[in-house]
Amino acid sequence: MGRRWQDGQGTLVVRGDGEPGGRKVPLEIATSYRARTKGLLGRDAVDGAILLSPANSIHTFRMRLPIDVAYLDRDLTVIAVRTMKPWRLGLPRPRSRHVLEAEAGAMAGWGLRAGTRVEVTGGA
Numbered sequence: 001m002g003r004r005w006q007d008g009q010g011t012l013v014v015r016g017d018g019e020p021g022g023r024k025v026p027l028e029i030a031t032s033y034r035a036r037t038k039g040l041l042g043r044d045a046v047d048g049a050i051l052l053s054p055a056n057s058i059h060t061f062r063m064r065l066p067i068d069v070a071y072l073d074r075d076l077t078v079i080a081v082r083t084m085k086p087w088r089l090g091l092p093r094p095r096s097r098h099v100l101e102a103e104a105g106a107m108a109g110w111g112l113r114a115g116t117r118v119e120v121t122g123g124a
Contacts (some may be wrong), residue, residue, distance in 0.1 A: 005053060007035045010122025012049055012100070016111045023110050025049055025102075027120065040067060040101055049102040051120060056096035059089045066104035070112055071096035078116045081107050 012025040026048030030036045036052045044064055052058065058069055063086040071079040071093040079093055083104050100107075100118075112118070 005029045005031050005051070005120065007032050008122065010051070010120055012051070013119040013121065014110045014112050014116060015118065016116050022119070025110060027051055027122070029053070029120070029122070046101070046103045046106075049100050049106070051098060051100055053098040055099040056094070057090050057092035058084075058099050058101065060084045060086050061089075063087075068100075068102045068104055068107040068112075070100040070102075070107055072098040072100065072118065076118050076120065078112060078114050078118070080114055081112060 010027040012027040013022040015022045028050040074097045
């Protein structure tokens with residue numbers, strides 16, 4: 001089930017408890033090497049989340065704020081969610097194919113946790 005997104009804007013739909021149809025979160029999609037490498041570096045805030053694809057690990061070197069990181073498998077099911085402080089290196093997750101990044105605390109507010117399935121619209 002290969003995903004073919006392009007760099008750009010989209011929407012993250014978090015299914016689960018709460019809102020009918022899921023919670024919709026603004027999403028930046030980063031699929032090119034350049035966009036994935038830049039990620040959230042140098043930003044003071046994040047509006048929504050950023051999807052790095054393909055990716056199975058991240059780092060927070062040169063970041064200015066702590067972030068939430070969700071590792072997604074090929075079916076867009078969350079494998080794990082972690083909060084990382086700046087200047088840390090995340091270990092690779094073998095089943096991870098995509099990584100979501102957001103401001104620390106945001107993912108809990110969206111109901112995003114291990115086992116949650118998400119959808120990505122846009123960026124096609």
